[in-house]
């Protein structure tokens with residue numbers, strides 16, 4: 001039996017008449033990196049707040065690290081780390097003072113605290129910056145400090161809410177290396193993201209829309225079972241063709257990528273290339289190729305973003 005760091009069943013969160021989360025079921029295996037993907041406002045942050053015990057669900061059961069939430073939230077707090085979207089450390093304190101402050105909140109004794117600060121500075125490449133005020137750091141450095149702070153007390157489970165929204169691709173890549181190091185050390189990580197390349201790095205994924213999980217599984221499984229074929233078309237007048245394509249019921253989405261149009265056709269259509277050429281005879285002369293689905297294809301297929 002797989003041990004789960006998080007199990008949630010039938011979780012609902014209402015704000016007045018509005019359901020921000022509507023019947024969420026979630027199983028996150030221990031020691032994995034699990035991604036939450038979804039458009040703005042789909043309920044990712046609300047879900048994280050419930051899983052961390054900061055917000056009580058209106059309905060449903062949540063168990064995190066074997067504890068019933070929100071009942072045992074107080075005990076859970078010592079075992080989890082939470083990095084929010086905004087840098088929530090103190091701009092006027094130096095890097096090491098910020099870490100010291102967090103350590104004191106967790107009631108760490110002076111000697112282990114000093115040793116842990118040194119260790120964290122080293123792990124997150126901040127040793128040279130230890131006397132630097134946090135307010136003067138770059139986006140990438142702040143994010144590393146945020147992760148160092150969130151893991152000061154060596155949590156078993158780490159929640160990261162869009163941790164890389166303010167950093168460049170190189171720093172994002174480095175950040176993910178650090179997440180895999182943490183994961184190797186046994187930490188379970190739940191991360192929300194808008195970036196498909198980040199989602200693809202996760203062991204498991206849930207794609208949310210309007211408070212509902214539309215699809216979940218490993219990135220590979222999601223890509224292999226999404227129920228569409230992906231055809232790339234190279235021809236003239238792509239803009240006009242796109243409009244005509246998305247008017248067809250069998251076409252879930254058509255998106256331009258440079259000189260190509262990426263068309264998602266329901267897999268109920270047995271021969272999608274022949275079918276497209278039958279719909280638009282001018283495509284007999286065009287280049288059409290069936291390609292491997294990407295996670296972005298999965299995303300547009302299950303969130304309906306493709307028709308917008």
Ligand SMILES: Nc1ncnc2c1ncn2[C@@H]1O[C@H](COP(=O)(O)OP(=O)(O)OP(=O)(O)O)[C@@H](O)[C@H]1O
Pocket residue numbers: 015020038039040041042043044045046047
């Ligand atoms: N305290 C609240 N009171 C009322 N509505 C709320 C509250 N918190 C969140 N919502 C609403 O619930 C929905 C989900 O919000 P949430 O912040 O969970 O989305 P999200 O997926 O994290 O979005 P983003 O990617 O923009 O952070 C939104 O429509 C939001 O306006």
